[in-house]
Amino acid sequence: MSLQVNDRMLWSKGRRKAFTLSYDDGITQDIRLVELLKKYGVKATFNLNSGLFGQSGTVAAGRKEVPHIKIKEEDIATVYKGHEVAAHGQYHKCMVGMDIARCVEEILESRKALERIEGKPVTGFAYAFGAYDEVVLKALEASGISYARTIEATHRFDIPQKFLIWNPTCHHDDDKIFELADEFLSDGFYFSLVTPAKLFYVWGHSYEFDQCDNWGHMERFLGRVAGHEDVWYATNGEIREYVEACRRLIYSADGRTVYNPSAIPVYLGGTFTKEYIEVLPGKTEKLLKPINM
Secondary structure, three states: OEEOOOOEEEOHHHOOEEEEEEEEOOEOHHHHHHHHHHHHOOOOEEEEOHHHOOOOOEEOOOOOOEEOOEOOHHHHHHHOOOOEEEEOOOOOOOOOOOOHHHHHHHHHHHHHHHHHHHOOOOOEEEOHHHOOOHHHHHHHHHOOOOEEEOOOOOOOOOOOOOOOOEOOOEEOOOOOHHHHHHHHHOOOOOOOOOOOOEEEEEEEOOHHHHHHOOHHHHHHHHHHHOOOOOEEEOOHHHHHHHHHHHHOOEEOOOOOEEEOOOOOOEEEEEOOEEEEEEEOOOOEEEOOOOEEO
């Protein structure tokens, strides 16, 4: 039997593992977190509420009360340089139960403000309180959002089928996070019907490190997952852009060649081989021969 397994998506440069982070609210504790990420060479996506820039308050949420101070608008570009900025709603409203017009306003006004700062389109989103329904999903589509993160942990390394319902692997305080890190970093092939590539996605709020007095926990975790040559460290937006480029590939009817109509190179390989091919933008390449099983 001939099993066609060598045309599957791999990550940038043929890597089989990708790691991404997502942090919400745009608060001053992010400054310390950004320094940690710089130390370990890791990228993140930061989800901001554009209507709350510079506002001061506290947060407890059943834990120790700590400062919850929003970064000022004039400091956003400097603080998050080298990372991705995404929307978290204009005023951090739970949009479930709202009509579509108010949902669109909450999303679009956030996008507009962030785009004025970034000077480029901002199409990422994280649901306030992790809450969404069918109306919210329609509003996101109408507002030009390309991906949206939930708070529903999968404890897996799968690539989302629908980027508007992007479930992370886990929260940074998850009891299984180091166990998951070891599984993620293992060299065993990751079997999936879609791709042999793994995606480890961690989310949270940086103020939680103050609440739990566990900045050391995050540093130990970064020390475990960072610095591996076979891992692609990317923002949420970079992950989505790459996956969508792979999904746009055009294959010949005989399964021997593939054309890349996108603007970025993509990499294809298989579950049972470490070989891979690079398909440059606008180019056609021969696929690896299928393995006889």
